[in-house]
Amino acid sequence: MNKSKEKLSGGNRLHKFSPLFILIHVIWKSIVPLAFGLYTYSKVNSANHIIIAFAVVISAFSLLQYWFYHYWLENDKIEIKEGIFFKQHRKVPYTRIQNVNVVQNPLQRILKVSTLQLESASGGKPEAVMRVVGLDVVEELKRRVKTANSNSSATIDETQYEVAEDKKLESADYLLKVSTKDVIKFGIISQKGMVYGALIFGFLAQNQIFMMKLMTYLDLFFTIPDFTKITFAEGVIYVSVIGLVMFVFLQLMSVLWALMKFYQFQIEKQTDRLQANMGLLSKVSATIPLKKIQLYRISENPLHKFFNARTITIETAGGVNTDKSGIVMRWLAPIMKKVDVATFIRKVEPKIKIGSVDWQSLPHRAWKRVFKKGIYLSVFILAVLLTLDYLPFFSIRNYIWFVFPLTLPLAFFYAKNFVKKTGYYFDDDIICFKSGVWFGKQSFVKIKKIQTIMIHESPFDRRNKMATLEIDTAGSNLLLHHVKIPYLELHDAYQIRNFINNKLQSEDFDW
Incomplete structure (x- = not known):
């Protein structure tokens, strides 16, 4: 144990098989698409061969990173040095590491190695992607991160045996196992x-x-x-x-x-964090600290309703937020029976009690504003069709006048159902928002996780004495469904904002 620990605490290179996987990654991401594009979009000639050869040389250059990548597992931080011409030297305290994600493809499982991704609150991209390291390094790093985040005053050296004993006593509480x-x-x-x-x-x-x-x-x-x-x-x-x-x-x-x-998706609760495992060929293991979850989102579409199922996703503070940046872990339950959703979320976060949420509707007059948008859209479509009718190869004048009889009933139906299926709720612990006529979504945010409360008033809002209230949390993706309540009465919007501000002033911000 001491020898292994001394080896991990000193400067280390990546695993000896790392160059192989770096080469495979580069070939798959760069050379294969380039070769395929040149082969399919033009005739193969000597110029194409030169381009491919140049790409091969540049890609092979990336193999040198193996000899210039070093890391140290210190008692309180991981230290990483990398770069050939432009050096990078990072020191990441274990307390800053939020998620430790592990990926193993079939070849990596055979060779007993894995790709390791470390996420911190900086967001955008991983703090480090280590391709590849041995499984002993993965377990050691997980242990150090877990110990550092346990808020214990003892050092890792002093508590390593206690953590090992606690791990034996701790029983995994599986929240969900998804069948094939x-x-x-x-x-x-x-x-x-x-x-x-x-x-x-x-x-x-x-x-x-x-x-x-x-x-x-x-x-x-x-x-x-x-x-x-x-x-x-x-x-x-x-x-x-x-x-x-x-x-x-x-x-x-x-x-x-x-x-x-x-495939074989399962998620378990381990004291203060969730551990998710999934994948058929490439096995993914992701750690999600519970205190870092900022938003819970329930999604449904017509096929969800047909199977009587729902999908639950989350957003976390910081970490990776795009697939191009690294491993994205936003799935809390890819599919689950509708009747089990409330119980499942209550096990993850006891303060979010979906069953007791009393949804409040938007003002009744909001449907008129939604309907007006439908009318404006119909007029725009009509104007485009009239413009096209003047082109020599279009002759649609006899059919243009069917636009209003077809679109206005649809606009009316949409406006009525928009107001009917849009709602919000807030209490001392959470604020919720639901919307969607055909594709319904519900977002739940704990009050303590709120960073910003915004009230938007467009010229049309001011004319109607209405407003839109929007909630922002750490690491939230505003392009996805979040708490953004439209068509509120102006006094209701300010009442909700003042209520949340008062709650935030009396509580410590927890993200």
Whole structure:
């Protein structure tokens, strides 16, 4: 134990297999897309070979980072030095590390190594991505971070044996285990295959060379008919069959995406944090400190309702917030039965009692403002169509006047349902907001997590003596659904703001 500890406390390089995984990462992220693009978008020539060769040289240069990457596991911090020409020297106290995320692909599991990502409150991108380290380093770092965040006055050296004993006594409390059947359901609910299908369709539409090669390949299996020589009924049958095949293919892609990401998803509560594990080929293990969770979000769409299920996501303070930056852990429950949602969230955060939330509706007159927006949109569509009608290759004047009879009932239906399905609630502990006509979402924020309270008044709001109240938390993504209550009566908006301000003044900010 002492020898291992001395080795980890001194300067260390990444694992000896690290160059292999760095090379694989670079090839997959850089060389493969470049080679594929050059192959499909133009004819292969000597210039393309030069570009690929240059990319290979530049990518291989990244392998040198292995020899220039060193780290030290000190008693109270991790120290990292990296960089060839531009040196970086970072010292990250364990108390600043919020999440310790671990990823293992199949090859890494065989070689008993993993990619380690450390997140702090700085946000945006990981504090460090270590590709790759041994599993003993992962466990040691997790232990040090956990001990440092336990608010104990003892040092890691003095408490290492106590922590080991506590770990044996601590029993994992599994909050959720998602079965393979439910993962398949979630794949269908997510419809991610439609997104990938749109990308494929866009690629084929812009790439005639690849399209011709694909058609030539498909001719080996079946003959594409000449639609000018077949009957209308035969054409309908053919298009229907092809459409059905494409639909099934896209559903399979959605299910495959869900299985790859959420296979054997399980989340457990360990004292002051959550531990999530998931993945089919690449296993992901993510740590989520409970005190860092800023917002809970419940999502539903028509397919959620069909399966009587819901999806629960979270936002945390700092850490990674985009997939391009690193491992994103925002899934608290990819899929869960509707009746279990309230109990599940209460186990995670006892102060959020969904079952006792008494939603307050927006002012009744708010539907008129929403309806007016629908009218303005209809007028805009009509103006665009009238403009297009003056072009020589458009002749739609006889159909333009159907815009209002078609869009106005839809605008009326949307306005009424918008007000009906939008609501808010607040008490001494939480503030909540729900919205969505077809795709419903509910956001829950603890009062103690609020950083900023904003009241927005547009010219239309001032005319109607209304306002929009918006809540901001640490690390929140304002592009996603959050607490932003529109069409409030002006005095109600200020009443809510004053109530929250008074609560925040009497409590310490906890993020």
